[in-house]
Amino acid sequence: MNVLVIDVGTSSMRGILFEHQGKCLTEKQEFYQATYLENSWVEQNPADWENALYSILKQSVAEAENMGEKIDAISITSQRSSVIPVDENIRPLSNAIMWQDKRTNYICESMENLNDKVFSLCGSRVNPVFSGSKMMWIREERPEIYAKTYKFMVIPDYLIYLMTGRICTDYTYGSRSLLMNIRTHEWDDELLEIFHVEKEKLCELVEPGSVCGHITKAFAEITGCQEGIPVITAGGDQQCGAIGQGVVKKGVMSVTTGTGGYLITATDQVPENLEQDAICNFSSVKGQYILESSVLTCCSAFDWFRRQFYPDSSFDEINREVEQTPIGSHGCLCIPYFMGRSTPDWNNMAKAEFANVTLGTTKQDMLRSLLEGICYEIRNGIDIMNKYVKVSDIYINGGLSNSVPFNDIQTNVYGMKIIRRGKADATARGALMIAVTAMGIFENVEKAFECISRQDEVKIYLPDDKKILEYERYRAQMNRIYKRVWGEKQKDGKFEFHI
Numbered sequence: 001m002n003v004l005v006i007d008v009g010t011s012s013m014r015g016i017l018f019e020h021q022g023k024c025l026t027e028k029q030e031f032y033q034a035t036y037l038e039n040s041w042v043e044q045n046p047a048d049w050e051n052a053l054y055s056i057l058k059q060s061v062a063e064a065e066n067m068g069e070k071i072d073a074i075s076i077t078s079q080r081s082s083v084i085p086v087d088e089n090i091r092p093l094s095n096a097i098m099w100q101d102k103r104t105n106y107i108c109e110s111m112e113n114l115n116d117k118v119f120s121l122c123g124s125r126v127n128p129v130f131s132g133s134k135m136m137w138i139r140e141e142r143p144e145i146y147a148k149t150y151k152f153m154v155i156p157d158y159l160i161y162l163m164t165g166r167i168c169t170d171y172t173y174g175s176r177s178l179l180m181n182i183r184t185h186e187w188d189d190e191l192l193e194i195f196h197v198e199k200e201k202l203c204e205l206v207e208p209g210s211v212c213g214h215i216t217k218a219f220a221e222i223t224g225c226q227e228g229i230p231v232i233t234a235g236g237d238q239q240c241g242a243i244g245q246g247v248v249k250k251g252v253m254s255v256t257t258g259t260g261g262y263l264i265t266a267t268d269q270v271p272e273n274l275e276q277d278a279i280c281n282f283s284s285v286k287g288q289y290i291l292e293s294s295v296l297t298c299c300s301a302f303d304w305f306r307r308q309f310y311p312d313s314s315f316d317e318i319n320r321e322v323e324q325t326p327i328g329s330h331g332c333l334c335i336p337y338f339m340g341r342s343t344p345d346w347n348n349m350a351k352a353e354f355a356n357v358t359l360g361t362t363k364q365d366m367l368r369s370l371l372e373g374i375c376y377e378i379r380n381g382i383d384i385m386n387k388y389v390k391v392s393d394i395y396i397n398g399g400l401s402n403s404v405p406f407n408d409i410q411t412n413v414y415g416m417k418i419i420r421r422g423k424a425d426a427t428a429r430g431a432l433m434i435a436v437t438a439m440g441i442f443e444n445v446e447k448a449f450e451c452i453s454r455q456d457e458v459k460i461y462l463p464d465d466k467k468i469l470e471y472e473r474y475r476a477q478m479n480r481i482y483k484r485v486w487g488e489k490q491k492d493g494k495f496e497f498h499i
Contacts, residue, residue, distance in 0.1 A: 001436070002019055002064070003075050003436065005018060005076075006075070006078075007237065008159070009259075010098075010099075013049065015057070021451055022429065022432065025067065026064065028060055040102035040105075042102075061223060071229060074232065075234045076232070077237050077427055090158075097137070097138075103128070105348050114194060115276065121181055122181065124280070128348060129296075129342065131177040131179075132179045135152050151201055153167075154169060162219060163216070165216050166212050169202075170208040170235055173236060176236065182289075186205065208284040211231065211232055211438060230439070232438050234430070234435060241254060241256050241426045241427040242256075242266075248285060250389055251393065252266065252393050253382070253395070255397070258299055258399055260294060260298055261374060263293040263294070263378060264291070266290055266291075267280075267291055267388065271388045278292065285445050291389060292343075293382075295381070296337070296341070297374075298374050299398070300339075310363075322371065327412075330361065332365040333355040334355075335353050335482055349486075350482070355478075371406050382394075394417070395418070395426075396410060397421075397427075407420065412468055412471050421456045436448050
């Protein structure tokens, strides 16, 4: 059995045709770019994803036929909280508001007094990242679009409709909306009232790992794909990435350093002692939850720095510069909140800065300090997650994990052994594992992981005790600078920030 995985990322869409035991038969990729506007607005034309989907399907079908293979099922995983309002004909009414868009900051700040209630129902605080605040913004600021909106969709919902004609969304995306009850897995009336969104404008909720429908005749005619092929929703990209790394049971954590940074670990239930310093979402594994901590900028911050200071350098050259710069970057520290801070205190107003800069500071120092600062913030998240689930193994993935010197920084900042398994394609492999389990090839996702990851190349990084202590001093210094600059203090259960 062959499964075509559609992996919708922030900067590109990939289509990878896998044999059911994990062998890659063919891979196609289409690039696109979001539009970054003033005031931290980020939008994208839904036609980008539609065109990429058609192109990838056409190419994948043709190449499979040339190899004497075929596509037996399609599994889709995607970035999670970008919102597309569509009319009754499922035509987009505007550009998508992207997950990293910050136009709803003022809405979220005005709702801080509701955080306890919202968190108790959906496992997340009010935050601009999540899709519910974006829907509320459309109602308040674009009432003409809201009135015409038949459904609010996230990207995979739209693509599933194009392929199958069915309108649905799965629990993993629902749990990133602030509108779904984390315990009942249904749209919550109280949350809908808080955000002023009508239930009729939301898609039907289904379990991740569900067959959402089958390829329609119209889609088959456009792409050459066989009519009737099942389309499976594998869940959000971070959920699938975690599964692809082995987060299929408690005690395992994945750390993905992609556009943003995500820490995910599995739990069988919503922790009774759960506080608002972590996010509780639905897992792509049926009946399972994930706890999540996040860093809003990783690769995106590195890419910014590379464009500004290393426009003509190769990644190998940049890696050598990192290796040749000592631990602590000659005292230079980067506070890495280029798009604000998410967990644990949800400070949307925070900004990035370089501290301890002297006339002797070099761009090499700033480069390494940027990477170190990202790791310090991830380590802060690891400490929080350990309150709820004791972590024994950390698996790393994402674009920055392609860098050996960055991985050396990671293991010593985290103070734990870290493991990099296979190529940086854990998200697609996780979506494959969900699909082959849904199709009955494997008994459960854990069995699918055991089989598909059997041939993985595994690279282990071990920390050095002296480096651990040195990095701990620098991390403590970074945290002190953050508190001093932003004046964090807690009052009546709320955070106040004084600049």
